Amino acid sequence: MSEDQLDKDGSLRPAGKRQLAGVSTTSTSSYEAKRLAPEPKDDDSPGGSVTRFLPEVVSEMGKVVWPTARQMVTYTLVVFAFLIVLTALVSGVDFLAGLGVEAVLTP
Secondary structure, eight states, X not given: OOGXXXXXXXXXXXXXXXXXXXXXXXXXXXXXXXXXXXXXXXXXXXXXXXXXXXXXXXXXXXXXXXXXXXXXXXXHHHHHHHHHHHHHHHHHHHHHHHHHHHHHHOO
C-alpha cells in the first residue's frame, strides 16, 4: 500500500473515482512530498536478483493455461494447412514471375 492512500490520521482514504464528497484528493503538500521523496531502491540491478528469478518463473508458469492434447492437434493441423497454402501461393507467384521474365528476355 502506498503512502499517498493514507489520511493524516493513518486511515485509508478512497483513491480513484470513489472519493468522499468534499475531501480534496490532491494538495500542494502532497505534491511537494512526492517531489522531495527519494525513489525507493530495492535492488541495484535493473532486472532484479538472480535468486528471485526461479521462484518468479515457477509462479508465472502456474498461471499459464496449457492447451489440451486435442487442442494441440487442432492447432498443429491448422499451422500445417496454412503452411501448405502459403507455400503453394509463393510457388505459384514464383512460377508466374519466372514465365514473365523468360518471356521478356527471350526474343
